[in-house]
Amino acid sequence: MKINDLFQETFSAINSNKARSGLTILGIVIGIGSVIAMISIGQGAQNSIQASIQSIGSNLVLVMPGFQSGVGTQVSSGRGSAQTLTQADADAIKTDILFAKAVAPEISRRYQVTAKSRNTNTQVVGTVAAYPEVRNVQIDTGSFISDQNVSSLSKVAVLGPTTRDDLFGSSTEAIGQTIRINKVNFKIIGITKTKGGTGFGSQDDMIFVPLSTAQRFLAGNTYVTTISVEADNQNDMATIQQQITDLLLQRHNISNVQLADFQVLNQQDIAQTASSVTNTLAILLASIAGISLIVGGIGIMNMMLTTVTERTREIGLRKAIGAKKKDISLQFLSESVMLTFLGGLFGVFLGWILAFCVTQFAGIATKVSLSSVLLAFGVSAAIGIIFGYYPARRAANLNPIEALRYE
């Protein structure tokens, strides 16, 4: 039997029972469509999380203090709370680590901030001029803190857009006005661009002041809470991470890495952790959708079994005029594969529309990738073969005499 004859037989068989074929295909369409849509939601979530990680800066290595554990006490205050990193550590990283493109130490703490009649509680970050480059902060109006501001302990402040809105309202000109942080007056010299991200830890709800000013007037010491280091490129990040660890171990006179009083985080590690979470989400969503695909496959099998029974006499006749087992099983197998293939085709289309609607109406980022489309096609063809195999074999193994007598 030739391939084009096989196609003709398949086509006319599917065509002759349009309603039933259509409903069976619909099962696969829904299955494939929901798999595509679910994977697109998972991948969209992954992309937006990756993007927000990228937005805190690119090729970033963060140095943070380790545990604070006092002598003779079991109580730990948690990571990052210890006061073990100093301005001097940041300077040493800047001079000794060759691959470090820029280094921005910072001291941050929450303070009550007042301006004329309003007040708010927000994160105040004392930092240096390199910070915008390292942490991907852009200035909307005015200017950021300069090296001059840092060396002269200027009492100037740069506001995030959310903080500006909270203190002055969005319409008022904030630059040149004065705010009070911890009973010290600061003059506003700039507003940063909005970065997106909401809620706790928003990059827009912040006040930047010179590091030296923060240390002298707000914190009262020379410790820093984070040192952000920007690597030259992505490949050097692991090297930089190791070099910083070695340098600080030496500076802090610690010989055992396990006892280090600081930690060095690589942005890639953070991204990987986040993406493993979204991967799990994507797999969860896809497997729920996969169940509907299996149900669709059972629908195919059900239809094929009915078809084989209905066409028993036809199978008997085909065998009588010389069709071999292989011919019969190929015919029915190609019918089920054709059904799932059509289902896959429309399913990809439906999934695309679903993903679009989810983005449009629910505001969730989605991404239909080529790999998920290929996966859907592969899966639908596999379903056709798997669920079509049993009915096809049943048809092929029919006894021609009994098949011809079948009423």
Add this chain to the structure above:
Amino acid sequence: MIECKNITKIYKSGSVETTALKNVSFKITDGEFVAIMGPSGSGKSTLMHILGCLDTPTNGSYSLDNQDVAKMSDDELADIRKNKIGFVFQSFNLLPRATVLRNVALPLVYAGIPRAQREEKAKQVLLSAGLTKDWDHLSNQLSGGQMQRVAIARALITNPAIVLADEPTGNLDTKTGEIVLDTFQQLNTKEKRTIVLITHERYVAEHASRILHILDGEIVEDEKNIQRRILNHKS
């Protein structure tokens, strides 16, 4: 040329054995028109299945064109059916949603013949089966007599050594039945085709030139039908 020697067929159903054919032996030479006649349950259907290579005998040998088919595998039997045997059934067994032409050409699909050639051949055999028009009609739109002639054309398309007709007039009224029998006689006399007709009716069997009587699985009489009914319809 068909040669059956001591063919026995035993059906087993659990521990019960039923003997459908007992030591059946006969020869049919090329160009004969033979009727196998017997009442229901006489074993004539079993004999037809064996002659049509749809089944194999339990014992004995069956050779078709000097080829022993008694011990062949399913796929080898399928090849024999494809190349040497044409079937005509009581209930026609046409594909209902296919055209006349496609129905007739169907056996050639399994022989791997290209479509254009198939259709050309189909037109030839439709003419010799006495169907000159309505070739593009769906087969379920035809009358019974037309359907059976489509089925005869389908049986002829592979140019088989024998045409096996199992009660071909059973579903037809007397007049259309005669037209079908006439078609068989024409094929036999004009095209020298070997025809084996299975029937339980004496009247139908009398259209053949030789009648094999079968009863309880045995050939009881081999009758040369001297007073043969000759039909000569103008169709």
